[in-house]
Amino acid sequence: MTLAVEKPGPGTATPPERPSGARRASAWARRAPLLPALVFMIVVTQLPFVATLVISFMDWNAYYPDEIGFAGFDNFQRVLTDVNMRDAVWTTILLTASVVIISLLLGLGIALLLDRSFRGRGAVRTMMIAPFLVVPVAAALLWKHALYNPEYGLFNGALTWLWGLFGADPPQPDWISSMPLSAIVASLVWQWTPFMMLILLAGLQSRPLDVIEAARIDGATSWQIFTNMTLPHLRQYLELGGLLGSIYVVQNFDAVFTITSGGLGTANLPYAVYQTFYNAHDYGRASAAAVVVVIGTIIIATFALRTVSSLFREESGR
Amino acid sequence: MSVTDTAPVPATRTEAGEPRKPRKPRSGALLSLLAWVVGILFVLPVVWMVLTSFHSEAAAATNPPSVFAPLTLEGYRSFFTGGASPWPPLLNSLTASVISTIIVLLLAIPAAYALSIRPVKKWTDVLFFFLSTKMLPVVAGLLPLYLFAQNTRLLDNIWLLIVFYTSMNLPIAVWMMRSFLSEVPVEMLEAASVDGAGLAKTLRSVIAPVVMPGIAATALICFIFSWNELLFARVLTATVAQTAPVFLTSFVTSQGLFLAQLCAAAFVVSLPVLVAGFAAQDKLVQGLSLGSVK
Amino acid sequence: MATVSYNKATRIYAGQERPAVNELDLQIGDGEFLVLVGPSGCGKSTSLRMLAGLEDVDRGQILIDQRDVTHLPPKSRDIAMVFQNYALYPHMTVYENMAFALKLRKTSKAEIDRRVKEAAQLLQLDEYLSRKPKALSGGQRQRVAMGRAIVREPQVFLMDEPLSNLDAKLRVQTRSQIATLQAKLGITTVYVTHDQVEAMTMGHRVAVMLDGVLQQCDTPRALYDTPQNVFVAGFIGSPAMNIKTVPLSEQGASFAQMILPMQREQIAAASSGGGKVTIGFRPEATDLVGPHEGGLPIVVDLVEDLGSDANVYGHAALDGGSERFVVRTDRRGMPSMGETVFIKPQPNHVHAFHATNGNRI
Numbered sequence: 023m024t025l026a027v028e029k030p031g032p033g034t035a036t037p038p039e040r041p042s043g044a045r046r047a048s049a050w051a052r053r054a055p056l057l058p059a060l061v062f063m064i065v066v067t068q069l070p071f072v073a074t075l076v077i078s079f080m081d082w083n084a085y086y087p088d089e090i091g092f093a094g095f096d097n098f099q100r101v102l103t104d105v106n107m108r109d110a111v112w113t114t115i116l117l118t119a120s121v122v123i124i125s126l127l128l129g130l131g132i133a134l135l136l137d138r139s140f141r142g143r144g145a146v147r148t149m150m151i152a153p154f155l156v157v158p159v160a161a162a163l164l165w166k167h168a169l170y171n172p173e174y175g176l177f178n179g180a181l182t183w184l185w186g187l188f189g190a191d192p193p194q195p196d197w198i199s200s201m202p203l204s205a206i207v208a209s210l211v212w213q214w215t216p217f218m219m220l221i222l223l224a225g226l227q228s229r230p231l232d233v234i235e236a237a238r239i240d241g242a243t244s245w246q247i248f249t250n251m252t253l254p255h256l257r258q259y260l261e262l263g264g265l266l267g268s269i270y271v272v273q274n275f276d277a278v279f280t281i282t283s284g285g286l287g288t289a290n291l292p293y294a295v296y297q298t299f300y301n302a303h304d305y306g307r308a309s310a311a312a313v314v315v316v317i318g319t320i321i322i323a324t325f326a327l328r329t330v331s332s333l334f335r336e337e338s339g340r
Numbered sequence: 341m342s343v344t345d346t347a348p349v350p351a352t353r354t355e356a357g358e359p360r361k362p363r364k365p366r367s368g369a370l371l372s373l374l375a376w377v378v379g380i381l382f383v384l385p386v387v388w389m390v391l392t393s394f395h396s397e398a399a400a401a402t403n404p405p406s407v408f409a410p411l412t413l414e415g416y417r418s419f420f421t422g423g424a425s426p427w428p429p430l431l432n433s434l435t436a437s438v439i440s441t442i443i444v445l446l447l448a449i450p451a452a453y454a455l456s457i458r459p460v461k462k463w464t465d466v467l468f469f470f471l472s473t474k475m476l477p478v479v480a481g482l483l484p485l486y487l488f489a490q491n492t493r494l495l496d497n498i499w500l501l502i503v504f505y506t507s508m509n510l511p512i513a514v515w516m517m518r519s520f521l522s523e524v525p526v527e528m529l530e531a532a533s534v535d536g537a538g539l540a541k542t543l544r545s546v547i548a549p550v551v552m553p554g555i556a557a558t559a560l561i562c563f564i565f566s567w568n569e570l571l572f573a574r575v576l577t578a579t580v581a582q583t584a585p586v587f588l589t590s591f592v593t594s595q596g597l598f599l600a601q602l603c604a605a606a607f608v609v610s611l612p613v614l615v616a617g618f619a620a621q622d623k624l625v626q627g628l629s630l631g632s633v634k
Numbered sequence: 635m636a637t638v639s640y641n642k643a644t645r646i647y648a649g650q651e652r653p654a655v656n657e658l659d660l661q662i663g664d665g666e667f668l669v670l671v672g673p674s675g676c677g678k679s680t681s682l683r684m685l686a687g688l689e690d691v692d693r694g695q696i697l698i699d700q701r702d703v704t705h706l707p708p709k710s711r712d713i714a715m716v717f718q719n720y721a722l723y724p725h726m727t728v729y730e731n732m733a734f735a736l737k738l739r740k741t742s743k744a745e746i747d748r749r750v751k752e753a754a755q756l757l758q759l760d761e762y763l764s765r766k767p768k769a770l771s772g773g774q775r776q777r778v779a780m781g782r783a784i785v786r787e788p789q790v791f792l793m794d795e796p797l798s799n800l801d802a803k804l805r806v807q808t809r810s811q812i813a814t815l816q817a818k819l820g821i822t823t824v825y826v827t828h829d830q831v832e833a834m835t836m837g838h839r840v841a842v843m844l845d846g847v848l849q850q851c852d853t854p855r856a857l858y859d860t861p862q863n864v865f866v867a868g869f870i871g872s873p874a875m876n877i878k879t880v881p882l883s884e885q886g887a888s889f890a891q892m893i894l895p896m897q898r899e900q901i902a903a904a905s906s907g908g909g910k911v912t913i914g915f916r917p918e919a920t921d922l923v924g925p926h927e928g929g930l931p932i933v934v935d936l937v938e939d940l941g942s943d944a945n946v947y948g949h950a951a952l953d954g955g956s957e958r959f960v961v962r963t964d965r966r967g968m969p970s971m972g973e974t975v976f977i978k979p980q981p982n983h984v985h986a987f988h989a990t991n992g993n994r995i
Contacts, residue, residue, distance in 0.1 A: 049460075049461070051458075052454055052458050052459070052460045053454065053460050054454070055450030055451060055453050055454040056450070056451045056454035056455065056460060056466065058447050058450065058451070059447040059448060059450070059451035059510060059514060060451065060466070062447060062506070062507065062510065063469075063470065063473055063507060063510055063511070066503065066504070066506075066507035067473045067476070067481060067507055068473075069484075070480070070481035070484040070485055070488075071476070071480050071481055071484075073483075073484035073487075073488075074480050074481065074483060074484055077483065077484070132375075132378055135371060135374060135375040135378065136375060138368070138371065138372075140368065140371075140372035140375065141372070142376065143375070145379070146375050146376060146378075146379035147379075147621070148618065148621065149379040149380065149382060149383035150378075150379055150382055150383070151617060151618070151621060151624070152382070152383045152386045152614070153382055153383070153385070153386065154617070155564075155610065155613050155614045155617040155618070156386060156389075156606070156610045156613070156614070157567065157568050157584075157585055157588075157606070157609050157610045157613060158568050158570065158585075159568075159570050159585045159588050159589060160585075160588055160605075160606035160607075160609050160610050161385075161606075163588060163591055163592065163602060163606055164385060164389050164602075164603070164606055165385070166592075167591070167599060167602055168385075168388060168389060168392060168599060168602065168603060169385060169388075173401070173403060174400070174401040174402065174403050174405075174599060176385075176388055176405060178403060179402075179403045179404045179405035180404070180405070182403050182404040183404035183405070186404065212382070212385065215382070216382070217628055220624070220625045220628060221625070221628065223625075224625055266628070269474060269475050272477070273477050273478060273479070275570060275571040276570045276571075276585075279570070279571075279589075279592075280589070280592050283592070283593075291477070291479070292477060292478075292479045292571065295477075295479040295482070296479065296482070296571065296575075299482065299483050299486075300575065305483060305487075308483055309483055312477070312479055312480040312482070312483065313480070315477050315479065315480065316476055316477060316480045319475060319476055319477055320476075323472060323475040323476075525719065525721065527717045527718070527719050527720075527721035528721045528722075528723065530686075530688050530708075530715075530717070530721065531715065531717060531721035531722075531723075531782075532723075532734075533687075533688070533707070533708045533709065534686060534687075534688075534708045534709070534713065534714065534715045534735075535709070535734055535735035535738060535782075535786075536708075536709035536735055536738045536739060537709075537734075537738055538709075541738065545723075545734070546723055549723075549725035550723075550724060550725060
């Protein structure tokens with residue numbers, strides 16, 4: 023389409039008339055509110071990490087303060103070949119994966135149940151939230167003593183009562199000793215399922231219902247609707263829940279410390295590092311362990327962050 | 341909202357603005373029952389905890405459990421008066437949580453502003469940086485902080501804990517506030533600018549009231565996470581600045597009859613979080629998902 | 635009360651080749667109601683926001699009342715703006731929304747009260763002063779947005795598609811209210827819309843834009859009678875003008891059986907168009923004639939019965955292709971679908987444009 027007014031010459035990059043000083047000033051004005059938080063974070067998190075890195079190369083045991091020296095990669099060698107450390111890595115992976123996956127699945131099921139309206143739905147939701155609101159160490163204590171204890175815990179008490187109905191001798195397993203890691207997993211699943219459920223429920227409730235109604239008219243069954251519409255929509259919520267849950271459970275200390283004190287093969291990485299530093303007082307080795315943990319986490323976090331960026335896909339810059 | 345308003349009706353609402361509910365399938369009653377059963381199963385340990393806390397020690401330790409034993413305050417009495425008093429740790433927890441939350445908000449809100457409303461050039465990178473600090477295991481900083489505290493004689497000082505909790509919660513707060521601030525319509529800010537409001541006035545009179553629910557959700561989450569924290573509190577405090585979770589760890593290896601007292605202790609220590617969380621359930625969801633779920 | 639001038643004002647977004655607003659030259663008189671109209675992406679909103687100070691001006695100048703405001707922030711320009719989505723402050727009442735800007739300027743409470751009440755009365759918002767925006771209907775919110783601008787008593791009113799979120803009936807109602815209000819207050823107003831009916835009925839003058847370039851700025855009548863190029867001709871008027879490119883003969887445009895006579899200067903100007911010329915005739919300036927009067931036969935596809943008259947849509951073979959036409963006719967002789975009717979443009983109402991550059995000749 024040709025135009026009435028003659029177009030002026032092609033508008034290539036002619037420098038704008040705004041003075042460049044004003045531009046720089048406005049860029050700094052934008053940065054200023056960010057700086058306090060940023061500086062604070064760098065000082066309080068990055069500096070200690072740098073210090074940890076330095077110490078990891080040192081031969082430093084608090085019991086022998088006169089013998090601090092340079093250790094090269096010795097600490098790392100010992101950490102990477104230490105059976106305990108490797109077990110701790112494996113335990114951490116197992117623990118995190120179990121807790122996150124089980125609570126995601128359970129959370130999804132319960133969210134689906136709560137997505138319908140029924141009498142007392144609000145009450146059930148409130149009941150579901152309760153486990154998450156118990157202080158983690160208190161919850162761990164609760165499970166250890168009030169639930170798992172073979173003599174007077176609730177589980178064995180329930181078994182006694184149930185078997186008593188048939189006049190038989192009840193099994194009274196020592197839950198923690200017989201399945202230590204599963205015991206911890208159970209208590210963590212109890213605490214984290216509400217978290218997953220809340221996120222997934224919010225995801226379910228944000229579904230566009232007209233699309234689903236259109237599908238029903240087209241003859242789709244409930245299962246088909248679930249797999250083809252609900253699940254894709256929920257994908258980013260599942261990712262969010264999985265990501266956030268993993269970040270927290272990987273670093274879990276309270277449950278391991280309380281329920282088994284890291285014994286019976288349940289020591290995960292945070293606990294192992296704590297042990298090395300707090301009890302063994304081998305600072306060099308503890309630092310090396312911490313560095314190894316950090317490197318491992320960075321690798322995993324890179325994958326995780328790509329997931330997070332998918333949460334950003336729709337946001338446009340201002 | 342009258343029907344003449346032609347703003348598009350979201351698909352989750354009917355024409356009249358009512359929330360649209362999917363029709364109940366015929367297996368409704370069974371599913372409702374299942375929901376109730378699941379809910380009860382999940383809340384059972386909490387209920388058991390509260391119930392046991394009001395039983396006598398003898399009654400609490402029976403097998404099978406005596407659900408209907410007479411209620412007594414024996415557990416609470418031994419918790420509050422037998423042995424070390426829990427009040428200082430509770431107070432310390434309160435101090436640390438409240439003060440660190442306030443500082444976090446003061447730092448996070450301007451930072452979030454610089455990442456959403458008038459963003460700096462590389463705001464996505466900055467945001468990822470904040471989140472990445474959260475992903476790195478805190479144990480990596482434990483030793484240096486301990487040594488630092490040891491050398492500066494800040495061990496067993498509540499302020500060290502406050503500083504640490506601030507750094508622990510700051511990334512979450514920045515993420516959440518950024519998400520809430522990005523919901524403020526650009527047009528409203530432009531209208532304020534045309535009306536003549538400068539930055540401070542816009543923040544105070546236009547933005548803050550609109551994001552107040554978001555601020556509340558952020559504050560709630562920061563409070564809860566600070567209150568719950570155990571590892572660093574245990575390492576960096578001893579007697580003076582001991583927080584409530586650390587105080588609870590004295591029960592880890594207890595022997596003898598103490599179940600009622602334990603339950604009383606667990607309940608008391610969890611009470612603030614329970615109350616705050618129940619009071620603001622919706623804010624809890626918003627907070628936990630870093631503000632991405634509204 | 636002030637004049638507004640755009641002097642070669644230009645806005646280029648980083649990384650884009652074509653400027654969003656390309657050397658806009660516009661002089662708006664004191665008290666004038668000027669409408670900026672054009673299709674999506676033509677630069678009308680950007681031009682308005684440049685005047686408001688919400689967009690940078692990369693080149694050129696903007697003057698309000700002869701004062702260079704090009705790089706001043708919005709609050710220093712003495713303008714008031716009505717936004718498309720109203721941009722009301724949700725936590726403030728209607729009264730507080732309207733008073734906010736005045737409070738910022740430290741106007742006395744008595745004066746604020748006077749102005750707000752006056753504006754409320756003008757807009758019939760008196761009973762809603764203590765309500766919050768979420769308790770108002772769309773039309774009421776729109777009026778509050780206008781009230782917020784009115785109390786400022788600015789030099790210039792800026793309105794960015796304020797009616798597009800209202801339903802049709804309300805839109806028509808509010809349109810006349812705004813026009814009346816502006817006439818009463820006499821404040822220079824720059825109004826942006828994509829709806830050419832709004833533009834034609836409200837503005838003293840209308841500026842048509844396309845792809846960042848001003849096409850024509852004139853009174854509605856002049857735009858209708860003498861569009862300066864093909865785009866303006868096709869944009870103004872509903873249903874749109876019939877515009878066809880046909881061969882140029884020595885006496886004028888050769889349109890089907892007819893020769894539409896053109897003046898000698900016109901034919902000369904059109905001759906560089908490769909032997910063709912673009913002609914346009916409005917549906918209301920076309921007659922339905924009998925079968926032997928030399929008109930073009932078209933097959934009727936659709937008849938829109940508007941009550942007082944009707945729009946007849948049809949197609950015909952022309953120069954090897956099938957072309958569509960629209961004719962406005964009155965109730966008598968309304969054809970039916972599938973019928974063949976004969977159309978003839980009224981001779982004094984045919985517009986001629988250059989076949990290649992689209993300019994009016």
